[in-house]
Amino acid sequence: xxxxxxxxxxxxxxxxxxxxxxxxxxxxxxxxxxxxxxxxxxxxxxxxxxxxxxxxxxxxxxxxxxxxxxxxxxxxxxxxxxxxxxxxxxxxxxxxxxxxxxxxxxxxxxxxxxxxxxxxxxxxxxxxxxxxxxxxxxxxxxxxxxxxxxxxxxxx
Amino acid sequence: xxxxxxxxxxxxxxxxxxxxxxxxxxxxxxxxxxxxxxxxxxxxxxxxxxxxxxxxxxxxxxxxxxxxxxxxxxxxxxxxxxxxxxxxxxxxxxxxxxxxxxxxxxxxxxxxxxxxxxxxxxxxxxxxxxxxxxxxxxxxxxxxxxxxxxxxxxxxxx
Amino acid sequence: xxxxxxxxxxxxxxxxxxxxxxxxxxxxxxxxxxxxxxxxxxxxxxxxxxxxxxxxxxxxxxxxxxxxxxxxxxxxxxxxxxxxxxxxxxxxxxxxxxxxxxxxxxxxxxxxxxxxxxxxxxxxxxxxxxxxxxxxxxxxxxxxxxxx
Numbered sequence: 001x002x003x004x005x006x007x008x009x010x011x012x013x014x015x016x017x018x019x020x021x022x023x024x025x026x027x028x029x030x031x032x033x034x035x036x037x038x039x040x041x042x043x044x045x046x047x048x049x050x051x052x053x054x055x056x057x058x059x060x061x062x063x064x065x066x067x068x069x070x071x072x073x074x075x076x077x078x079x080x081x082x083x084x085x086x087x088x089x090x091x092x093x094x095x096x097x098x099x100x101x102x103x104x105x106x107x108x109x110x111x112x113x114x115x116x117x118x119x120x121x122x123x124x125x126x127x128x129x130x131x132x133x134x135x136x137x138x139x140x141x142x143x144x145x146x147x148x149x150x151x152x153x154x155x156x
Numbered sequence: 157x158x159x160x161x162x163x164x165x166x167x168x169x170x171x172x173x174x175x176x177x178x179x180x181x182x183x184x185x186x187x188x189x190x191x192x193x194x195x196x197x198x199x200x201x202x203x204x205x206x207x208x209x210x211x212x213x214x215x216x217x218x219x220x221x222x223x224x225x226x227x228x229x230x231x232x233x234x235x236x237x238x239x240x241x242x243x244x245x246x247x248x249x250x251x252x253x254x255x256x257x258x259x260x261x262x263x264x265x266x267x268x269x270x271x272x273x274x275x276x277x278x279x280x281x282x283x284x285x286x287x288x289x290x291x292x293x294x295x296x297x298x299x300x301x302x303x304x305x306x307x308x309x310x311x312x313x314x
Numbered sequence: 315x316x317x318x319x320x321x322x323x324x325x326x327x328x329x330x331x332x333x334x335x336x337x338x339x340x341x342x343x344x345x346x347x348x349x350x351x352x353x354x355x356x357x358x359x360x361x362x363x364x365x366x367x368x369x370x371x372x373x374x375x376x377x378x379x380x381x382x383x384x385x386x387x388x389x390x391x392x393x394x395x396x397x398x399x400x401x402x403x404x405x406x407x408x409x410x411x412x413x414x415x416x417x418x419x420x421x422x423x424x425x426x427x428x429x430x431x432x433x434x435x436x437x438x439x440x441x442x443x444x445x446x447x448x449x450x451x452x453x454x455x456x457x458x459x460x461x462x
Contacts, residue, residue, distance in 0.1 A: 016170045018328060021335045024177045028339065032346055035184045039353045042191040046357040049198045053368050056206050060375065061459040063213055067220075068443045068461045078444065078459060122231035125224045127217065140206055145217040147224050149288075150231075173336065180343045187350040194354075194361040201364055205372055212379070294397070295380045 048139075051099050051109065055132035055140040058101040058111070062130055063144035070126050070146035072115055091115040097132075108134055123149035208271070212295065215268040215276040219293070223280060225250050226264055227288060234286040243282065263291070273298055359452070367451035370411050370431040371458050374404060374438075374447050378460045384445070387422065390437045394422050403427065406436035411449075 058079060065075035072093055076086055080103045086093055092114050098107030109132055116127040126146045132139040229246035236242040243262055247255055253266045261283040267275040279292035374393065378384055381395035381402070392405035396418055403414040405424040414427030434450035441459065448457040 015328070017173075018332045018335070020170055020173055021332060021339065024173045025335065025339055028177055028181070028342065031181050031184070032342070035181075035188045035346070035350070038188040038192055039350060042188070042195040042357055043353055045195040045199050046191075046360045049195065049202050049364065050360045052202050052206065053364055056202070056209055057368065057371060057456060057458050060209060061457070064459045064461045065444060067216065078441065120224050120228055122227040123224060125221065142210060142213055143217065144213045145220050147220040147227075149227055173339065176340075176343065180347060184346060184350050187354045191350075191354045191357045194357050198357075198361050198364050201369075205368075292382070294382060295376070 047099075051134065052132075052139050054099065054101040055109065055111075056142075058097075059130050059132065059140060059142040062113075063128070063142060066126075066128050066144055067146050070124070070148040072113055072128065076113075091117070101132075109139065110134075123147060211270050212276070215270040218268040219266070219276050219278050222250060222253065222266055222268070223278070223288075223290075226253065226280060226282070230282050230286040230288065239284050239286065260289075265292075267296075270295060363451060363454070366431060366433065367449050367454070367456045370433060370436070370449055370451075371447055371456060373411075373430065375458055375460045377402065377404060378445060378447075384462070386438050386440065386445075388424060390439050392422075392424050393438050406433065409433065411436055 061079045062075050065078040066072060069075060073086070073088075076083055076093070076095065080086075080095070083095070083103055086095055092112065095103065095111040095113070096105050096107055097109040097111055098104040099109060101109065101111075112131045112133065114129045114131075116129075118125045118127070124147070126148065127143065128145065129141065129143050131141045226247065229250065230243055232246055233239050233242035240257070240262055244255055247253055247264065250266075253264050256263045256265070258281065260281050263279060263281045265277070265279045267277045269275050274295050275298055277292060277294050277296045278290070280288050281291050282288045377395055378393070380397065382397040383395070385394040386392070387394055388405060391407075392403060395402040395404065399418045401416045401418045401420060401422060403416065403422055403424060405412050405414070405427065407424060407427075409432060410429045411431040411433050412424070412427035413430050414423065414425075416422070434453065435448075436450070437448045439446050439448075440462070444459040444461055446457055446459055448455060450456075
């Protein structure tokens, strides 16, 4: 009887509420950690996808302009009209871009263009590799080419 | 008095917090799953588009290589007196090219596979001076190419 | 009586503690829901952009690549593509991109097409030897070049 009395005295709603809160907080912190992890992963994937998407559109534009002219400078000028001087060294170009693939020196994306020229009997076969990079990884890379006959592109 | 003290309820009732938690966790889980699903489908769509772009430009490069070889053949054939015959002979070394004599000159047709469903179909006409004109540089469906069938569009007549 | 007083004080402290914990829990809950909703909205915007602006740009460029001949009409808001005896008209009207397939010898018309994408604006122009396709989606401009 005494034991029962002690138990009844200790078993009070306020204690139950407090215990429930503690348990709920514990469970909430665990689930919040898991859910946040999913969100962070989704957000990272989404950002990367968006950057990649812009890079692909930009790559297609450069590839099309290059296929037509066979001139990297002209192709870059068509896609980035604001570009006045783009760093070139031995057929390699580096263009700093932002995540929306607009020219920007403080952006997080770097476009590297490597050109390879092959002389043929009747013209020149040009190959261009476009690589979009972020600080940590390669976003997208595309190989395209242009053929310039000896008489110039007007042959076409 | 003591009994009264025991039954008095202090703070919110037991169970409400658990209901709140369950509701919030369900909400957050739904948001998280939807976000991840959107991000994943976005990623897979971009992946496929990126792959297609790569495949297209790989086929485009291949077609340009063939064009360069054909132009080399034309360049070679130009030095001989009979351009068309020499060109036809030289083109035999280039794989997958079909030559046809047309009023405009020699028409060379070839294709480069983009993927298993599409090809890049090219037609180039070389005139007697060895200069070429690109008549067709077009991506086509393989099925369409095989069957030669056209999309049935109602032209207004019965 | 003393015992009762002590109990009341204990109850009060316990209640305040519980309420503070409850407030902390509610605050965390609200912050988490707000963060989740924000993240979802951002991701969903990216998703909309992919399936709006980029998909329409890719659709038009692929159509251009597979056409025998192309012509710009309606001040750059329509594109007439001919291939295999079919006239394919892609045009922008009333905030959406439409497509209409007609017989090659039919009169081009920007009426009665099927809606394919909801867009802010679409314009196709000639830039030297290239076509410049520009689309507006959520007040953001996207473009791509395709050779003619």
